[in-house]
Amino acid sequence: MSKWEEFKQQVIETQVWRSMFRHGYEDTPRNRILAVSGNVWLHLHPSKVRKHGIRLKFTWCMGGITFLMFLITIVTGVYLMFYYRPVAEYAYADMKYLEFDMPFGMLMRNMHRWAAHAMVIAVWLHMFRVFMTGSYKPPREFNWVVGCVLLVLTLLLSFTGYLLPWDQLSIWAVTVGSNMARATPLIGHEGPFREFVGVNDVYDARALLFGGGEIGPHTLLRFYILHCVFIPIVTTIFLVVHFWRIRRDGLSGPPA
Amino acid sequence: MAEAKVEATGTPVRRGLTRLAAPSDDKIYTWPHLVRAEFLCTLLVIAFMLVWSLLVDAPLEEPAAPTRTPNPSKAPWYFLGLQEILVYFDPWHAGVVAPSFIIVGLMVLPFIDINPKGNGYYTYSERKYEIQTFFLGFHVLWISLIIVGTFLRGPGWNWFWPWEPWDTHKVVAMTGIDLPYQLGIRSYWAQAAFGLVATAAYFAIGTVAMYMWVVKKKGVEFMERWGMARFGLTSFLFLNMLAIVIKMALRLGFNTKYIMATPWINI
Numbered sequence: 001m002s003k004w005e006e007f008k009q010q011v012i013e014t015q016v017w018r019s020m021f022r023h024g025y026e027d028t029p030r031n032r033i034l035a036v037s038g039n040v041w042l043h044l045h046p047s048k049v050r051k052h053g054i055r056l057k058f059t060w061c062m063g064g065i066t067f068l069m070f071l072i073t074i075v076t077g078v079y080l081m082f083y084y085r086p087v088a089e090y091a092y093a094d095m096k097y098l099e100f101d102m103p104f105g106m107l108m109r110n111m112h113r114w115a116a117h118a119m120v121i122a123v124w125l126h127m128f129r130v131f132m133t134g135s136y137k138p139p140r141e142f143n144w145v146v147g148c149v150l151l152v153l154t155l156l157l158s159f160t161g162y163l164l165p166w167d168q169l170s171i172w173a174v175t176v177g178s179n180m181a182r183a184t185p186l187i188g189h190e191g192p193f194r195e196f197v198g199v200n201d202v203y204d205a206r207a208l209l210f211g212g213g214e215i216g217p218h219t220l221l222r223f224y225i226l227h228c229v230f231i232p233i234v235t236t237i238f239l240v241v242h243f244w245r246i247r248r249d250g251l252s253g254p255p256a
Numbered sequence: 257m258a259e260a261k262v263e264a265t266g267t268p269v270r271r272g273l274t275r276l277a278a279p280s281d282d283k284i285y286t287w288p289h290l291v292r293a294e295f296l297c298t299l300l301v302i303a304f305m306l307v308w309s310l311l312v313d314a315p316l317e318e319p320a321a322p323t324r325t326p327n328p329s330k331a332p333w334y335f336l337g338l339q340e341i342l343v344y345f346d347p348w349h350a351g352v353v354a355p356s357f358i359i360v361g362l363m364v365l366p367f368i369d370i371n372p373k374g375n376g377y378y379t380y381s382e383r384k385y386e387i388q389t390f391f392l393g394f395h396v397l398w399i400s401l402i403i404v405g406t407f408l409r410g411p412g413w414n415w416f417w418p419w420e421p422w423d424t425h426k427v428v429a430m431t432g433i434d435l436p437y438q439l440g441i442r443s444y445w446a447q448a449a450f451g452l453v454a455t456a457a458y459f460a461i462g463t464v465a466m467y468m469w470v471v472k473k474k475g476v477e478f479m480e481r482w483g484m485a486r487f488g489l490t491s492f493l494f495l496n497m498l499a500i501v502i503k504m505a506l507r508l509g510f511n512t513k514y515i516m517a518t519p520w521i522n523i
Contacts, residue, residue, distance in 0.1 A: 029285070032285040032286075032287045032288075033285070033287075035287035036285075036286045036287050036291075042286070042287065042291065045286045045290060045291075046286060047285065047286050047287075048283040048284065048285055048286060049283060049284060049286055049289075049290050050282050050283055050284075051282045051283065051284050052282065054284075054289065054290050054293055056293075061297050064294055064297060064298075065297070065301055068297075068298055068301055068302070072302070072305060088320075092319040092320065095316055096316075099316065106313065107306075107309055107310065109314050110308075110309035110310075110312065110313055110314045111305055111306070111309040112314075113314035114305060114308050114309055114312070114314070115305055117333075118305070120334050124394075127362075128394065131365075131390055132378055132387070133374075133376060133377060133378055134373075134374040134375045134376060134377070134379075134383065135375070135376060136365060136366040136369075137366060137369070137371075137372070137374075137375040137376075138366070138372075138375075140366070141366035141367060144362075144363075144365065144366045145363045145366070148359060148362045148363045151359075151362070152359060155334060155335075158332065158334065159332060159335070162332050165316055166319065166320045167316050167317040167318060167319060167320055168317040168318050168319070168320060168321060168324070168326060169315055169316075169317045170320070171320035171321075171322065172325065172326055172329040172330075173329070173330060173331050173332050175329065176329045176330065176331045176339065177331040177332065177335055179347070179351075180338075180347055180350075180351025180352055181351075181352070182347075183346065183347030183348040183351055183352060184348065184352045185348050185352065185353070185521075188348070188352070190347070191347075191348045191352070192348050192520050192521035193520055193521070195520075214322070215322065216322070252375065252376040253282075253376040253377070254376045254377040255375070255376070
């Protein structure tokens with residue numbers, strides 16, 4: 001037994017160590033399965049996976065990176081929420097405050113924004129990879145549909161967050177994006193067949209999104225709540241289903 | 257399987273990590289193999305994000321001013337493909353119907369694609385048409401239109417090469433003319449009727465042509481297996497995607513504005 005092994009043994013046998021960790025970890029197949037199935041975080045994995053399914057050239061790791069970006073935006077987003085008030089009078093000043101006065105404020109904001117952009121790119125690459133390996137084919141059809149919902153939610157998360165800095169870039173990008181809603185057939189006040197429904201500029205699809213006829217303080221609050229509360233919750237629910245289905249169906253791969 | 261069961265009762269395995277998989281399948285244990293890969297990937301990506309965030313600051317322009325519209329006003333970059341097709345279609349299509357079709361089209365993909373091959377591995381030869389269609393939609397249309405919208409559009413949504421200065425007063429001929437007029441139809445109602453017939457004919461002839469093409473390529477037996485619902489959905493979505501290409505070609509080549517113009521809806 002080497003010196004290191006001897007030392008390890010001594011540490012493990014102390015009363016303090018034993019009081020914390022009652023069992024050793026013996027490297028057996030059973031323990032390897034238990035390490036996954038007995039852990040609340042890891043058990044969304046299957047306990048065994050197909051070997052080629054974890055190869056980087058097969059998965060590109062893009063699904064995992066998308067989820068990691070989601071986690072980064074949650075952590076950094078909570079930090080930003082401490083200092084940011086979704087009120088038209090304060091929002092922009094709070095951005096400046098955050099950038100210049102708060103410790104790590106600029107870093108947190110940068111990471112939040114770049115992770116959001118990276119999440120959009122990663123989710124597209126993930127879908128592209130899943131398409132190229134035909135992994136949406138039976139029995140995984142429904143998980144592809146869930147993934148499409150997650151794509152929409154990712155874009156909505158990014159889009160609602162775009163407004164919050166309350167600067168020229170955000171307000172006009174969101175104006176351009178949301179103006180599409182007023183052209184919705186039947187329920188937009190500039191859309192086709194609007195005259196058969198009777199919508200107007202303060203009572204149509206865009207007004208529902210804006211909380212009024214124009215983009216303004218009410219829109220800021222609405223987008224803030226959608227961005228920080230509603231869409232993250234819905235996304236989490238769909239993520240759970242998405243991961244669960246992967247666990248049930250296993251990673252895709254060539255027929256054995 | 258029997259061997260795996262004996263192993264699972266807890267006999268310690270003293271060999272290297274990879275040998276733990278039962279010889280009959282290609283499965284390995286999530287712990288430690290997959291978890292280790294995920295952990296390393298997480299570390300690398302977080303390091304990358306940190307460096308990126310330290311080097312590049314997120315943009316923050318002057319405070320929002322609802323009365324000062326910048327020119328050009330651009331949507332977030334991931335929507336610029338849609339903003340770009342606003343050049344060719346009215347907002348109800350470019351901003352609402354087209355994105356809805358994209359999402360619905362993606363969602364129905366596993367149900368209209370009945371090719372059992374290419375499930376779980378990379379192949380081009382076994383799924384030629386699926387991959388070509390996806391490339392047309394994703395790479396040719398979605399990605400390249402985003403690049404155009406992001407880098408090549410300036411004031412007035414006019415085309416500017418990266419080396420050209422953004423001239424707010426760039427003179428561009430606004431010569432968009434409706435297709436029926438270009439074809440010599442002058443009466444208002446005849447124009448509308450022509451547009452309606454042309455649009456309906458496009459979908460009718462397109463569907464029939466696609467039907468014949470599929471039967472020729474894949475045979476009647478395949479078409480029966482595919483079914484009318486799947487075929488109808490596929491051809492409708494495909495013709496809609498192709499319509500964007502056609503409309504772009506008509507606009508860029510012949511300055512055509514609308515194919516169908518009515519008081520209620522323009523296509």
